[in-house]
Amino acid sequence: MATEILSTADSARCDRFAVENGVSSQALMQRAGEAVSDAIRARWSMRPVLVLAGPGNNGGDGFIAAAALRDAGWPVRVMLLGDEARQGGDALWARSVWKTGLVTDSPDTRLKGGLVVDALFGAGLSRPLSGEAAAWCKAVDEASVPVVSVDLPSGMNGDAVPVDGPCVAPDLTVTFHRRKLAHLVDPYAEKCGEVLLCDIGIPDGWASSVPPIARQTRAPVWPSAGAQTDPVAHKHRRGRVAVFSGGASASGAARLAARAALRAGAGLVTVCSPPSASLVNASRLDAIMLTRWSGGEDTARVLTDLRAQAAVLGPAMGLGEATRDSVLAALATGLPVVLDADALTSFEGAPEALFEALHARCVLTPHAGEFARLFGREDPSQNRLDQVAAAADRAGCTVLLKGPATLIATPGQLPWINRHASPWLATAGSGDVLAGMVAAGLAAGLSPHDSAAGAAWLHGDAGRRLGPGLIAEDLPEILPQVLQAVIARHRRESALTHLLAHGS
Structure with missing residues (x-):
């Protein structure tokens, strides 16, 4: 079990380490999106899916998950948040987003799917959700359908710093490489639902330059467990x-x-x-x-x-x-x-x-x-x-x-x-x-x-x-x-x- 817990900034450093060592950002995003698709298919039967995609790489993961689900035969539609996403922003996937036929602008399709993928914002969010993003968050909460968040529920800060605003409350959160603090500490962890940690291929060697901020406990080497091997043991x-x-x-x-x-x-x-x-x-x-x-x-x-x-x-x-x-x-x-x-x-x-x-x-x-x-x-x-x-x-x-x-x-x-x-x-x-x-x-x-x-x-x-x-x-x-x-x-x-x- 991976026990290291990383800060949001250090998670990004791991991504940069991967790129510096021959793994492209596109490959990392592809693996992340496919991991989300695999997790959904392992837990739910086929049903309509609506992916809410934000302007950054979190939205890119969501779009790749949408494409993977579509390729597996699932009915999928994508809603893009904001002008930045529609114009391409910084996300690598945006160049071909309009060619896929997955994107919809029709309000009639919003949240009518049997499952919602929250790919609006990742762990680096440091301000409350507002405007259209806050409205979507509220709509997700009221939809009474299964929800899967990519990396972290939108509206939550990955370093568990309080953000006073609405937050998606998913059934499942799929995160990558190592957990962040918000996946583990209260009151944030209880809002993440099940947390699934997926490997996306960060190369060995990352730990030498990216120290964890904490570790998860694991089964200890406890003294009484070794007493049977002590030839002179006594009370x-x-x-x-x-x-x-x-x-x-x-x-x-x-x-x-x-x-x-x-x-x-x-x-x-x-x-x-x-x-x-x-x-x-x-x-x-x-x-x-x-x-x-x-x-x-x-x-x-x-x-x-x-x-x-x-x-x-x-x-x-x-x-x-x-x-x-x-x-x-x-x-x-x-x-x-x-x-x-x-x-x-x-x-x-x-x-x-x-x-x-x-x-x-x-x-x-x-x-x-x-x-x-x-x-x-x-x-x-x-x-x-x-x-x-x-x-x-x-x-x-x-x-x-x-x-x-x-x-x-x-x-x-x-x-x-x-x-x-x-x-x-x-x-x-x-x-x-x-x-x-x-x-x-x-x-x-x-x-x-x-x-x-x-x-x-x-x-x-x-x-x-x-x-x-x-x-x-x-x-x-x-x-x-x-x-x-x-x-x-x-x-x-x-x-x-x-x-x-x-x-x-």
Whole structure:
């Protein structure tokens, strides 16, 4: 799977690289248009098609798709947007557009097809749609027919910078070479429908001069997946995790995080319980250890006694000074720490006190609301990935912003985006499970960046396997299946790599 995510400008640089290395612009456009045609034919039965073509290369892709569909026997008509398109503009296909018999000016044919191809504007759009383009966008939305967008829905910016205006909402978006940020981050990704990535023949070597802005997560090399090959493996070698509990009526979140840490591979996990919750925690724990903890300065003592290698603070700990004191005490030890939920919200209004105490071995795991409480409201001039990267720089540690697209940023490292997930993960306690999994990676020696990215993928895979009806308690229990599948996948990849390198 291609994991690199490119900016709009760098996607254009890849096209120029191809031209400089012997692939014509016409050939790239031909392959793109044919890919759109192939995708349509693979998903829908033959029906009338109306292609809305803009003045640039995006319109050229659409026109080639129209010609390919016509050659396959589909009834196709093309509507051209604006005088520039009618006069030729910069598009290579415009020289012969009027000779094909596909172009129509008749309003009676607009949007009467069984399928619409949106080839109006590509990823570089930086202003709202207006005039005829906006009217077409509205008509597409009201037509109640399948819609396929070329590269990106018209009206959307490829770098996920907010554009205040109408936007086509397709069933399928066909993009080329590498995905752009808007294909992956919210609220744009949900408007793209299914996103299909197609190879159009950019030659090898492009990556040396076109760095990605981020990567998509993939199945991680997770520590517990390799434990079976460790001849001296034992529980302490696999990592010790401490999870701090809330009071008697709010202790379940800590138990969820603790069980997730254990299932994710930590060798020994301990719930640090206030006296009020000791009985309820003791009655609900078996393989997980339990120790008494009185809060505040006692946090450092507990971590030292447990010889903890990672800690989780925040899930249902409660809001206020007591939680702030415990967080600051844990951070002062220098141990890897995962901060979630109440550990973050307790610093609302005074985030600098937290930022001054954080260090590079920490991972913050906020959802959107907690993120806003610490780092402020979204900047409308920035995309969400840039905002998370700026937050990581400000905090001086890894920030994992939870959501349909989970964003992971660490100062000085390439961000990760995880969309390997399920909407059914939007349930109480799911984030507590993720926090425990991140801590398991930290305790086993992974970097904060790799722990966060790997745990996000595994957590998402667990959600995909469980599907509708899952609750947070289910997630740790399916992790063995998730990890076994990761082991099998890496074995297959290793065998294939060996075969390619050495033959049979």
